Amino acid sequence: MACRGGGDHVKLPSPPLSSVNPGSFATCPTSFHNICMVSDFFYPNMGGVESHIYQLSQCLIQRGHKVIIVTHAYEDRKGIRYLTNGLKVYYLPLKVMYNQSTATTLFHSLPLLRYIFVRERVTVVHSHSSFSSLAHDALFHAKTMGLHTVFTDHSLFGFADVSSVLTNKLLTVSLCDTNHIICVSYTSKENTVLRAALNPEIVSVIPNAVDPTDFTPDPCKRHGSITIVVVSRLVYRKGIDLLCGIIPKLCQKYQNLNFIIGGEGPKRIILEEVREKYELHDRVRLLGALEHKDVRDVLVQGHIFLNTSLTEAFCMAIVEAASCGLQIVSTRVGGIPEVLPENLIVLCEPSVKSLCEGLEKTILQLNSGALPTPENIHNIVKTFYTWTNVAQRTEKVYELVLSEDVLSLNERLDRLISHCGSVTGHMFALLAVLNYLFLIFLRWIIPDSLIDIAVDATGPRGAWTHHYPHSEKRDDNEKVSETR
Amino acid sequence: MEDERIFSDICGGRLALQRRYYSSFCREFCVSCPRLSLRSLTSVTCTVWLVAYGLFTLCENSTILSAAIFITVLGLLGYLHFVKIDQETLLIIDSLGIQMTSSYASGKENTTFIEMDKVKDIVINEAIYMQKVIYYLCILLKDPREPQKISQVVPVFQSAKPRLDCLIEVYKSCQEVLAHQKATTTRS
Amino acid sequence: MCDQPVTNTKEVKWQKVLYKRQPFPDNYVDRRFLEELRKNIYARKYQYWAVVFESSVVIQQLCSVCVFVVIWWYMDEGLLAPHWLLATGLASSLIGYVLFDLIDGGEGRQKSGRTRWADLKSALVFITFTYGFSPVLKTLTESVSTDTIYAMSVFMLLGHLIFFDYGANAAIVSSTLSLNMAIFASVCLASRLPRSLHAFIMVTFAIQIFALWPMLQKKMKACTPRSYVGVTLLFAFSAFGGLLSISAVGAILFALLLVSISCLCPFYLIRLQLFKENIHGPWDEAEIKEDLSRFLS
Numbered sequence: 001m002a003c004r005g006g007g008d009h010v011k012l013p014s015p016p017l018s019s020v021n022p023g024s025f026a027t028c029p030t031s032f033h034n035i036c037m038v039s040d041f042f043y044p045n046m047g048g049v050e051s052h053i054y055q056l057s058q059c060l061i062q063r064g065h066k067v068i069i070v071t072h073a074y075e076d077r078k079g080i081r082y083l084t085n086g087l088k089v090y091y092l093p094l095k096v097m098y099n100q101s102t103a104t105t106l107f108h109s110l111p112l113l114r115y116i117f118v119r120e121r122v123t124v125v126h127s128h129s130s131f132s133s134l135a136h137d138a139l140f141h142a143k144t145m146g147l148h149t150v151f152t153d154h155s156l157f158g159f160a161d162v163s164s165v166l167t168n169k170l171l172t173v174s175l176c177d178t179n180h181i182i183c184v185s186y187t188s189k190e191n192t193v194l195r196a197a198l199n200p201e202i203v204s205v206i207p208n209a210v211d212p213t214d215f216t217p218d219p220c221k222r223h224g225s226i227t228i229v230v231v232s233r234l235v236y237r238k239g240i241d242l243l244c245g246i247i248p249k250l251c252q253k254y255q256n257l258n259f260i261i262g263g264e265g266p267k268r269i270i271l272e273e274v275r276e277k278y279e280l281h282d283r284v285r286l287l288g289a290l291e292h293k294d295v296r297d298v299l300v301q302g303h304i305f306l307n308t309s310l311t312e313a314f315c316m317a318i319v320e321a322a323s324c325g326l327q328i329v330s331t332r333v334g335g336i337p338e339v340l341p342e343n344l345i346v347l348c349e350p351s352v353k354s355l356c357e358g359l360e361k362t363i364l365q366l367n368s369g370a371l372p373t374p375e376n377i378h379n380i381v382k383t384f385y386t387w388t389n390v391a392q393r394t395e396k397v398y399e400l401v402l403s404e405d406v407l408s409l410n411e412r413l414d415r416l417i418s419h420c421g422s423v424t425g426h427m428f429a430l431l432a433v434l435n436y437l438f439l440i441f442l443r444w445i446i447p448d449s450l451i452d453i454a455v456d457a458t459g460p461r462g463a464w465t466h467h468y469p470h471s472e473k474r475d476d477n478e479k480v481s482e483t484r
Numbered sequence: 485m486e487d488e489r490i491f492s493d494i495c496g497g498r499l500a501l502q503r504r505y506y507s508s509f510c511r512e513f514c515v516s517c518p519r520l521s522l523r524s525l526t527s528v529t530c531t532v533w534l535v536a537y538g539l540f541t542l543c544e545n546s547t548i549l550s551a552a553i554f555i556t557v558l559g560l561l562g563y564l565h566f567v568k569i570d571q572e573t574l575l576i577i578d579s580l581g582i583q584m585t586s587s588y589a590s591g592k593e594n595t596t597f598i599e600m601d602k603v604k605d606i607v608i609n610e611a612i613y614m615q616k617v618i619y620y621l622c623i624l625l626k627d628p629r630e631p632q633k634i635s636q637v638v639p640v641f642q643s644a645k646p647r648l649d650c651l652i653e654v655y656k657s658c659q660e661v662l663a664h665q666k667a668t669t670t671r672s
Numbered sequence: 673m674c675d676q677p678v679t680n681t682k683e684v685k686w687q688k689v690l691y692k693r694q695p696f697p698d699n700y701v702d703r704r705f706l707e708e709l710r711k712n713i714y715a716r717k718y719q720y721w722a723v724v725f726e727s728s729v730v731i732q733q734l735c736s737v738c739v740f741v742v743i744w745w746y747m748d749e750g751l752l753a754p755h756w757l758l759a760t761g762l763a764s765s766l767i768g769y770v771l772f773d774l775i776d777g778g779e780g781r782q783k784s785g786r787t788r789w790a791d792l793k794s795a796l797v798f799i800t801f802t803y804g805f806s807p808v809l810k811t812l813t814e815s816v817s818t819d820t821i822y823a824m825s826v827f828m829l830l831g832h833l834i835f836f837d838y839g840a841n842a843a844i845v846s847s848t849l850s851l852n853m854a855i856f857a858s859v860c861l862a863s864r865l866p867r868s869l870h871a872f873i874m875v876t877f878a879i880q881i882f883a884l885w886p887m888l889q890k891k892m893k894a895c896t897p898r899s900y901v902g903v904t905l906l907f908a909f910s911a912f913g914g915l916l917s918i919s920a921v922g923a924i925l926f927a928l929l930l931v932s933i934s935c936l937c938p939f940y941l942i943r944l945q946l947f948k949e950n951i952h953g954p955w956d957e958a959e960i961k962e963d964l965s966r967f968l969s
Contacts, residue, residue: 080610080617093612111615119617156955180699186688190706191955200705204698207690237957245964274967311957314690333958338690350958384691393698450496452619452648454610 032460033398034066036122038113038139040101040132042071042089046292048316049129049154052208054083059391061085066459068120070113072102072134086457086464090116094134104133106140106431111442113141119454124398126150130157130167136174143177143412144435148401151175152182153192156313156334168195169420173428176419177412179401182206182394184314185335191313197419206393207339208314209385210323217325217374218300225256226363229302229326231295231317232309234265239308239331244270245352246306248278250359257283257363262298264289299324304362310350312336318345322381325374327366329358340384344377409436491650493517494618499646501653509578509664513654515644516571520564520589532556564589569643576658578665582623584640596638600665602626604634606658608651619648621655710952718945723938725897728904729838730933732889735904735911736881737829737854738926742914743877744861747870754873761877768888775895799876806872813863821860828857832882854882 037057041049057067062085073079073091081089092112097103117125125142127135130153142149151174158164175181175196181203183189193200228250232238243261250257261271261284268286275284290298299305305321307330315336318328322344330336332347339345348358365371372380407415412432417425457464485505493499502514536552568589575583581600587593604624611618620639627635641651684695686702696702746752769791773781813821835850858878862871892900908930916923 079612090612090617112612112617115615115617156957158956159951160956185690187954190709190953194706194709194951194953200701201699205690206698239958239960241960241964245962245967248967277967310960311955313955331958334955335690337954338688341689341691350960352962352964396698446495446616450492450494450647452494454617455648 031399032064032066033402034068034121034123034459035060035398036068036070036117036120036125036138037128038070038125038132038135039128040072040134041129042069043083044074044077045100048208048314049132051292051316052152052154053128054087055209055211055387056391056394057087058085059387060395061087061458061462062388063391063395064460065395066120066456066462068116068122070116070134070138072096072100082457082464086462088120088457092134097133099131101132102134102137104137106137107435107438109134109137110141110144110435110438113138114145114439114442115446115451117142117145117147118448118451121453122147124148124150124401126152126398128152129154130171131155136170139174139178140432140435141439143406144409144432144439146406146408148398148404148406149178150180150182150397150401151178152184153188154184154313156188156191156311157195159194169424171196173416173420173424177407177415179404179406180204180397182397184208185338187335187338188313204393204397206390206397207385208316208319209387209390210316210319211387212323212378212382215296215299215320215323215378217323217378219325219374221297221300222303223258223301225258226254226304226366227258227260227302228304228306228359229260229262229299229321230306230308231262231290231298231321232307234261234263234267234271236267237310238265238267239310239350240265240267240271242308242331242350242352242355243306244274246308246355246359247271247274247280247284249352249356251278251280251283253360254363259284260287260298260302261285262287262290262295295320296324299326302326303366304329304359306355306359307331307336308350308355309333309336315339319381319385323378325377327362327371327377329355329362331355340381343372344380409433489653491646494616494645494647499644499650501646501650503653503657509661511576511657511661513574513576513657514571515573515641515646515650517569517644519570520568525560529556532559561590565592572641572644574640574654574658576661578661578668584638586643598623598625598638602628603662604631606640606655606662608648608655609637613645618645619651620645621651706953708953712948712950713952715945715948715950718938718942720938720942723941724934725901726839727934727938728901729889729893731908731930732904733833733836733838733886734926734930734933735907736885737833738911738915739907740858740878740881741829741861742911742918744865744874745918747865747874750866754867754870757877758873761873761880765880765884768884772888772891775891780891798879802875803872806868806875809859809863809871809875810865810868811863813860818864821864825857825860828853828860832857836886851883854878858882 035057037053039049039053041047042053043050053069057069060067067087069087069089071089071091072094078091078093081091083089092109094102094109102109116122122142125138125147127139127149128151129135135151139149139151157167159168171192172195175192175198179202181192181196181198183192183203183205184207186205189200189203189205192198193203230243232240234240247259251259259280268288271284271286275281275286287298299321303326305318305326305328307315307318307321307328309315309331310333312334315330315334318330318336318339322328322340328340328345330345330347331350333350336345337347346358346362348354362371409432413429416429416432419425420428456462486502488500488502491499491501498518500516502512502516504512504514506512532552532555536548540546540548565588569586570589571585571587573583573585573587575585577583577600579600582598582603583595584598585593585595602625604626606621606623608619609622611620621641623638623640624634625636625638627633640654686694686696686700686704688702688704743752743757747754747757832850832854835844835846835853837845837847837850855875855878858875862874862878865871865874889900889903892903912923912927912930915926
């Protein structure tokens, strides 16, 4: 069992909000789908995409759908595992190339993915993250097999350098015949539409969510002096260089100011240098890598949360911090201005000067008591982003997608050739044809009728969720996960 | 009581499952693959010989031909003796334990016995095997130090690889025996 | 999604925020979609004559190579006495040395902290070593055929032109590699000259024209652009004249090359700017514009 805290407790999502779009969200879905989430990024790897997939899957399971997750093997974690509520995860033995992303040949994953799609009777393939090559492979194979496809993009990408020109081209190819795309913010939608030259009508915006019960304020943990909390990976893209300018400037100005910095990364060394040079050992605490469950305990110790990211599609961190009742100071980049209302966040330009001004303003407000109390902030933020809402909106996307037709092979080839430029288009059209031939070969070697239909753990006939909801008894639906 | 049913393995080959119920606490399951067919034997031999002749015409060296004879004969012997398993038997006796026997085509037999107090449970598991995801029956062994933990997983019918419907048959019967065994041990 | 009741859409205005539940479907596309898209905001506007002026670096280097080859040809033919070349070379080096300090009023020298004594020492060491090794240079490539030597020299000089530091910030630029290739070419060519004195003088001349001359040029370009243009023109004409005395066709081709580089290429560059389409928007990674190193050092 893999997920957070052993995954032996079931977290019930908060009941669906009645204020959501009047009349649009039914509390109970009309039909149930077999959804396969595919991404290279999943637990035990930690990050935004990973928790998004996990939480979304859990909420979809609660709503009665069958959900399985396909990812690549992480060290000794390979084979098939079950997480909370019978969420089935396939850890496929594929070679990892770079940054937890698998190497791709476009074809080698077809036999396994086809086997999984057939035995789990998958109807919708939902891929996550444009950095994940397994996700793109799965989209490619799913389209070859005539399944409905959905893609969620979690990141922003520029247009300036050679590498982005290449990846954008590949994204165009991958998304031009995908049924629907989900982005996490409006800025991300604009970005994806431009990158992949898409029709904006097939791109939905569904934000990420946080579990508000995980991030509750606790003002008594705060100390007398003002504490600024930073929780992020310590890398260039998170603007740690800016942080290095802010710390000495503010620490010299305010004697009762402390910093708590959580996270690990290559930029840690320059933070340490700054701390060394200005002798701030007692005022700047570097906590190192944090586990997700510890984040809340760090957040509640502070008054102000500082985010210095240089690019960000959604930024879960500021929502988590706001949910813990902190005042947010952040850079105005990417989708951040869309995330919180103006009274909860101070937006600054990505420069030391502007961020310092923003922080000073907030400190002034804090000292004069003009800021809302943590409880108030929590109660406002709690209603903004819930996984139930995300799941309902994603469900709508699935229903829309299932009402559409999947492109037949010749339509798909036409789309590829007309949409992706003549050279790339023809090249990938050829690859699509080869993939189709490979699929026919596989169907001849092992016909679909020879593939055992998997026992559902979740979903409408899910043995795990329905027949034995509290049973500890081992039977053929509950299997120990182990690979040979 | 004895009956025989026909199932298929994961590649579509024919499998016969024989169940022998000696009593309600002693059951035997026997999965047998079809014997080595003359057709496949002939085709393999022919291929080896054709290749050998091809090489012979190229190098004009007659040792190749004699080598081909040796390879076919030794290969066949080795295949029958070490690879080809005709029959796999699972014998489960309530008070004693589980015995697994695999008989090779040459008549060699390989037997493993597991005492009942080592057995924690029998389950059907899933695994990724070659480019497939398959179900297999396995026996979970208790960790002698911590009885709640599992120390080892012993797969059953490893070479026959029957499909899920066949496995469920065996699984259900085994669970009946195990349940009876548990009931008797708690009573005593 | 699409089955939203669109009753109050008219009154409610769409907002680009995520925290509000808005009466629009998730895939709604507002008029404001992509309104923050900007194009070519960082694109540089080029002035024709400025580009022509910048192209003079390339012209200079082409002329250097041309002058070098012409001088070698004269020496090889025996039309140019080595003593005469040595004398002119030394004289022009001295003038250049004085100019080098005069142009910026000795500022560069103060910055680098190099004394004249050090300069003299390295010059002496270099000249003695080259003189001592010139008999070796002479016989070094005896076993190699002359055609190979010529081919190699052509490749090396081409390489010198390719890798030369014209002021572009590219990965291919490597001034050491470029200088080494030029010296290698000069050694190759020098070994085909009649006597070892010739070889010695040829290599010295190569150092002057490929190593010292660009340094002076760079300084001139930075401090006195007008005189730099004059010098470039003069240099180009002398190279053209030298080539003309050997081959008329070659001289015309060379002149065409120079004209196309200095006049046509800038024109083409400016025309191509019209097709530039660089997309910018809120999704771009922010750049840190301040100098943050002061907090560290």
